[in-house]
Amino acid sequence: MKYQVNEKGYYGEFGGAWIPEMMFTNIDELKSRYLEIIESDEFRKEFDQLMKDYVGRPSPLYYASRLSEHYGSGIYLKREDLNHTGSHKLNNTIGQILLAQKLGKTRIIAETGAGQHGVATATVCALKGIKCVVYMGALDVSRQAPNVKKMKMLGAEVIPVHSGNKTLKDATNEAMRDWINNPEDTHYIIGSVVGPHPYPDMVARFQSIISAEMKGQLKEQTGNKLPTRVLACVGGGSNAAGAFYHFLDDEQVELIGVEAAGKGVDTPETAATLTVGSPGVLHSSKTMLMQSEDGQITEPYSISAGLDYPGIGPLHAHLHKTGRAKFLSATDEEVLQAALLLTQKEGIIPALESAHALAALEKIKMNPDDINVINLSGSGNKDMETYLNYFGY
Amino acid sequence: MKNRINQLFETKKENIFSVYFTAGFPNLNDTVQIIQELEKNGVDLIEIGIPFSDPTADGPTIQHSSEVALKNGISVKLLFEQLREIRKSVNIPLILMGYFNPVLQFGVEAFCAKCHEVGIDGTILPDLPLNEFEENYKDTFIKNNLHNILLITPQTSEKRIRQIDDASEGFIYMVSSSSTTGAGKKVEDFHHDYFERIQQMNLKKPRLIGFGISDNATFTNACNYANGAIIGSAFVKSFDKNVTIKKSISSFVTEILLPA
Structure with a gap:
């Protein structure tokens, strides 16, 4: 606790x-x-x-075999994109x-x-x-x-x-x-x-159904209810909070949140709050914020409108501070490539937000026996225009 | 030295006229002149607004003035520089009003010390709630002779009003209705049952009514139920780039205080 x-x-x-x-x-x-x-x-x-009859839960935990082969490590996708309305x-x-x-x-x-x-x-x-x-x-x-x-x-x-x-x-x-x-x-x-x-x-409690299901599904599919690591994208951080929730006290499980770097964390066009932010008060919460020296909130940027927020949930600020979770970031460019990779390896078009978590697979060291669970928080249907314009199909 | 807010409420019991304006608006360096002109025209108390990028309790007028003031380049640091010599020319109580984050980034201790140094008498920080204030900041405020003024609304329970009556220093800011600032109501739109309910509670602290007060009629009406009233948005809106600040303030105050 x-x-x-x-x-x-x-x-x-x-x-x-x-x-x-x-x-x-x-x-x-x-x-x-x-x-x-x-x-x-x-x-x-x-x-x-x-949750069962209307949302369509439990959402599947899918072993992505071709993506696993590509990265040389076991990759599972928690399919929140298959929920009614297409996300968590x-x-x-x-x-x-x-x-x-x-x-x-x-x-x-x-x-x-x-x-x-x-x-x-x-x-x-x-x-x-x-x-x-x-x-x-x-x-x-x-x-x-x-x-x-x-x-x-x-x-x-x-x-x-x-x-x-x-x-x-x-x-x-x-x-x-x-x-x-x-x-x-x-x-x-x-x-x-x-x-x-x-x-x-x-x-977080409502979203915690995600990690509760993961535990049971992992046990059923791998015999072990604990993965090596869980990865999720973070804007405000609700899908990550849900994906981390029941693993928080299992300290051997590595938790990785992925923020939107936008055009890069060293540019003003970013939404990577934990990388560029500092503690402050916004929207009635004390948390990490993107702000000026004078305490004015600065405007975030990300290709994904869902991560375009200058703050982050206080739980994540705490997980960051204590080191319980690791937070990485992915640029727009890395995210688009990660989305294309998943699409062509697995036939699943992810939301731009969720593709941030996929992009992190390029940035971490994975062993062949690892169990990596990615929370695929949403479907790419809403992002087709962005994808089509970028890739020129 | 005795806090000027207490002095005011000891000498004047009714029709206290308090005005809010946004520092750095309409022009960056109007702050001192606005304060001086308000005092000259008979305003009793001034709330100097510290602009914030995300003013969640404010309506469109103060959102706009805050945005312009920030574009003009106002900051907490610059505001204190503007106010450095204010006590050479102004005697009425001055209050800084704003959201908590700019204060937090300036440093709460440094902020309170600076207030004391330039002669600020109180603060109104709506998103610094009572429990956080009492646990973390009260001592610093007391040390600097700075009153932290708290709000009550039509939804505030009687028990909490009593708590706020104990904790609020100087006076209680009575939010007129469930709304953001600048609602510009008519006399008949106000909840007089709420005004009466509070009046009958015999609170220890004086009360000023704010939010939605915009003209002589609403000001006079509010004064019937409290020690005075606060006008913010209507004043901020009254600036006209074709009229000097001196003239504009004189005609605004005259209109509020003297019925046509």
Whole structure:
């Protein structure tokens, strides 16, 4: 339990709930009720049922034989891309919509970058017949048109955000403003392990189904429930939190998070928060941030809109600080090549985000007997335009 | 020396007029003149806003002024330089208001010491919550004679209001309604039941009402339920590049204080 959140909402020196008083009542209610609700039999039953029959879980753990041969080491892919809506995001939104219902909320808000969390939120709102408003940076609205249309078809209202850089950070700011303005009836479904306590812990718990399944599947397929290492991409870090969760106390398992280097960590166009960042407070959490000397948040860049965030979940900041997990980064170029390699070796087109984890295979030393598990967090369907333009098919 | 905020509330019990502006807006070096003109025109208390790139509790007006001020080149360090000699010309209490991260990066101890040095009397740091303040920073603030002013909202429970009444120094910032700043409401839009509820609690600390106060009518109305009121966005919005700061502030304050 060394890496779990403490009773004050901290992972080591990171986390907490740095909220303005306007959010206190809602956060306090969540904090005092989330564990009791999500650990109740009634909640577990409904959550498990939906995971199985609606999301399509368990997601397969697939032994990638040609990729394994290529790298000379055993590589397994946790197929979160095969979930309903094409990513791990639905694990969290299902959990939070059930929680919101128990709290008596009748209106849902969410932020989204690439649109995956927006679609996952709009999906569960349609499933439950609850009003849904999604904030999305105006730049992302134009970059991710198909997801915008999907959200609208699902019945959500998509509000383009024109402040700041018009991307994920600004969408998050606007969602927080909405919550301040609508404190009575609204629940804010944050899409990652970021924001004030209890969000990082709550989202990690919902996503932890990923590593829980991995353990059982590894045992079945290899006879050993522990892999040599687990690799996952990290923006805010929800898929990585889920993939690491049940291995945190198995210290012999190497955990590797892969951040988006963008055009390189030595350029201003990067989103590798742990490499270039420093501790600070953003979106009500004390964590590692990309910021100026004066404490202004700087604009991140990555080819993948889902990793385009200047912060990181406080759990990951703590895993980094303590050395429990290792964090690498991959450039846009490396990511595109890794995506092409998987596509042509295994017939699986990964999301740009997930391809960051694949790109790390080039950067680590692997032995022939190793078991490497990659969390393939999402499908590349949403990224086809980027791939086609780049490779010129 | 006694804190100027306490002095103000001891000598004036009602119709206290507090104004917020964003440092570095409309122009980088307007800070000192804005403070001087506000005092000359009869404002009782000033909140100097420290801009932040991600002002999550603010509406469009202060988002815009913050963005412009940052583009103009304002920083915490530069603001303290601008305020270096402010106490040679200004006597009313001055408060720094802003988000916590720029303060944290400046260094909380260094920030408080600098406030003391230039003559700042208090801070309003909305995303520095009560528990973090009390556990980590309270002693530093006390050492520098700096009041940390806390907020209450219509959702704040009675128990927590009592806690905040104990902990808030100088006064309590009463957020008028569930909203971000600059909502620009009409008198009838305010929740007078909330105003009355708080009024009847007989709190120890004086109260100023802020958020949504924008003109003479809303100011006068808020003053009926508290010791005074705070205007921010409406003031920030009132700057006009074709009018001098002197004229613009004089006509703004006149409009708030004297009904047409």
